[in-house]
Amino acid sequence: MQLLQTIEEVHKVFDTQGSSPLLVTCEDFRDWVCKYDRFPKYLFNELIGSEFAKLWDIKTPETSFIKVKPEHVPIGKFPQLQLTWFEKECFGSLYLENSKEIDHSIISMFEDKSFRNKISDKEDFLKIALFDIWIANEDRNYNNFNLLLYISPEKLNFFYAIDHVNIFNTSFLDYGIAELTEDDSIIKTDLAKILFGKNKKLSDIVDTLVEKFYLCTENCQNNLDEILDLVPESWNINRVQIKDRIIQNLFSEEWKAQCEDNFRGFVQSFIIN
Known part of the structure; x- marks a missing residue:
């Protein structure tokens, strides 16, 4: 980098x-x-x-x-x-000039079907939600979406994820990792309901995202050493310690299965129902 x-x-x-x-x-x-x-x-x-x-x-x-x-x-x-x-x-x-941070003041725009049709990556909203569940990001939720709506030169709208300060349950995996509560997820938002509440293919979308989830986490584990090599020496990070913590917490089969269950449960509770 x-x-x-x-x-x-x-x-x-x-x-x-x-x-x-x-x-x-x-x-x-x-x-x-x-x-x-x-x-x-x-x-x-x-x-x-x-x-x-x-x-x-x-x-x-x-x-x-x-x-x-x-x-x-x-x-x-x-x-x-x-x-x-x-x-x-x-x-x-x-800094993305042609972007707007999503907040409650612009949610009404998404209720317009013609506006929603301009968003070419709506499924990324759920992918980001699943990512947050896996990495225990406590700071992307109803009160703080931490998403940018970016308008590309082709006039298409895209979701960009920003701000990952509060991953690992806003800690350094000092105490392990804990599942997000429903209030810590953007799935429990009006925006999620607007984007997917009437989507008849939602179950297929969820199944596909879960299938990719296991491939993505494997990809992250395979590239962990390369990512840790990016960490500047001046940050004084114990790379051996944090690598062990990440492997034990994020990449355990138990944690990944729990993340899948939580993701499916949140979608069922707050979008489908």
Whole structure:
């Protein structure tokens, strides 16, 4: 993964409840959403979550490591920032200008059939939900979709998954892994019901996603070493320890079977019924 450097002062601090990322411009003359060393282990979660999502063929913004130069951190303008947070490589996601973060203010748009027909990857919504169940992402739900609706140059709409800080039950697998509750899933949302409530092929869609689920998790396990090799030394991550934890928790047959059961149960309870 490429390492980029900033070329000018930070433009903006996004006002979020969590990591409050920055908007920066780098040497490739593109804008990036940059997360920094405020919560060190969360940078690792972002990296693992995005790399695993790519192996699932889930759309995510392009990623990179970013070095924010000290002179580009405007402490006077944003006093909540600390220079020490930028001594390590940051995690960057490409800023997608032609996108809108999904929230309750735009759910009504999806009720229009002509608008829904412009979404070429509706099934990805359920794939992302299954991914979250598997990786125990507690921060994509009714109150916080963490999804972008991206309009491509061809005028098609796509779902992009963002923000994987709170995977592993918002921890570092220190205490194992626990299944998501129904309130932690985007399946229990009006949007899920709008997209799939009248879909007569929903059972087939679910069966296909579950079949791919086992292939995707196997692909993630096969590429785990390569992904861990991406982790910067400056993050001070014990790779041997976290590899053991990931294998024991995410890739156990018991956990995968439990994820399948939860996924099917959520779909039955909140979409079909």
